[in-house]
Amino acid sequence: MSELVTGEAVALELRPARLPSRGMATLLDLAVTLVAYMVVSLALLAATASLDEAAQMAVSIATFLLVLVGGPIAVETLSHGRSLGKMACGLRVVRDDGGPIRFRHALVRGALGVVEILLTLGVVACIASLVSARGRRLGDVFAGTLVVRERVPGGRSGFVPPPPPWLAGRFQGLDLSAVPDGLWLAIRQYLGRMNQLDPQIGRAMAERLAGDLAERTGTPVPPGVPAAPYLAAVLQERQVREARRVFAGTPGGMSAPQPPVPAAPLPSAPMATAPMPAYGPPASYGPAPAAPAAQEVRPDEGEERAGGTGFAPPA
Numbered sequence: 001m002s003e004l005v006t007g008e009a010v011a012l013e014l015r016p017a018r019l020p021s022r023g024m025a026t027l028l029d030l031a032v033t034l035v036a037y038m039v040v041s042l043a044l045l046a047a048t049a050s051l052d053e054a055a056q057m058a059v060s061i062a063t064f065l066l067v068l069v070g071g072p073i074a075v076e077t078l079s080h081g082r083s084l085g086k087m088a089c090g091l092r093v094v095r096d097d098g099g100p101i102r103f104r105h106a107l108v109r110g111a112l113g114v115v116e117i118l119l120t121l122g123v124v125a126c127i128a129s130l131v132s133a134r135g136r137r138l139g140d141v142f143a144g145t146l147v148v149r150e151r152v153p154g155g156r157s158g159f160v161p162p163p164p165p166w167l168a169g170r171f172q173g174l175d176l177s178a179v180p181d182g183l184w185l186a187i188r189q190y191l192g193r194m195n196q197l198d199p200q201i202g203r204a205m206a207e208r209l210a211g212d213l214a215e216r217t218g219t220p221v222p223p224g225v226p227a228a229p230y231l232a233a234v235l236q237e238r239q240v241r242e243a244r245r246v247f248a249g250t251p252g253g254m255s256a257p258q259p260p261v262p263a264a265p266l267p268s269a270p271m272a273t274a275p276m277p278a279y280g281p282p283a284s285y286g287p288a289p290a291a292p293a294a295q296e297v298r299p300d301e302g303e304e305r306a307g308g309t310g311f312a313p314p315a
Contacts, residue, residue, distance in 0.1 A: 028085030073110035108143035163233035
């Protein structure tokens with residue numbers, strides 16, 4: 001599986017699409033586009049039958065540009081990289097950094113697609129996709145895009161360890177509104193794979209992510225807190241806020257006001273009570289038990305009592 005690498009040097013779990021799936025998606029898109037082109041051309045031909053030959057030629061060229069070129073550009077822009085053929089094959093067009101494409105990306109892909117796909121019957125696109133390591137055609141290279149597979153087997157994401165108990169609730173006052181989604185994704189990917197990285201490389205990556213996160217929040221990393229536990233604690237704080245926001249309006253997320261309990265009516269007649277027995281001295285329970293001996297704590301038990309999070313408290 002070829003992976004994408006973000007600006008934070010964290011590999012994303014995106015699988016580039018290969019030539020067979022891309023070819024099938026392109027054929028479906030071309031079939032739909034050609035049907036639409038034929039319908040529009042016949043309608044315009046009947047409507048412009050009274051015009052001269054030059055006017056009919058201009059209408060034909062405009063129809064070609066609007067339907068065969070502008071149509072795919074508009075569809076990819078509005079659907080953020082998911083045309084009908086790509087949706088059927090489980091594909092999507094994304095930027096090199098994994099983000100959604102915009103109009104300029106779709107424009108470059110569509111303009112070069114006229115030469116790669118329409119004029120050369122897809123020969124140039126097939127050759128470029130076979131030569132490229134990630135299956136990209138020339139339109140993807142110049143636009144800075146990549147076609148990836150969305151339908152991937154589940155269970156491939158790494159387990160994100162929880163923060164250590166000594167950092168729980170410590171970052172409730174942080175302002176996380178300025179942190180972009182790409183940085184959150186990079187932090188999550190790093191925490192899920194930090195055990196697979198070289199210790200020195202992983203430490204440097206954690207410090208870089210912690211510095212970027214501290215810059216976005218406007219609060220420096222607390223002294224004495226390692227970078228990896230800091231990232232895990234702030235990520236958990238964001239998840240807690242998201243869960244609180246999602247479940248705030250649900251019936252189970254808010255406690256409804258309880259109706260007042262009516263007071264019990266007073267009895268009309270005094271109730272007969274049994275005579276209280278005389279209170280005597282307490283019985284002897286024997287000698288007091290001896291106090292338990294202090295249990296010796298081994299030096300290596302500190303890590304076991306840290307909650308099994310993978311993070312140890314700072315020395």
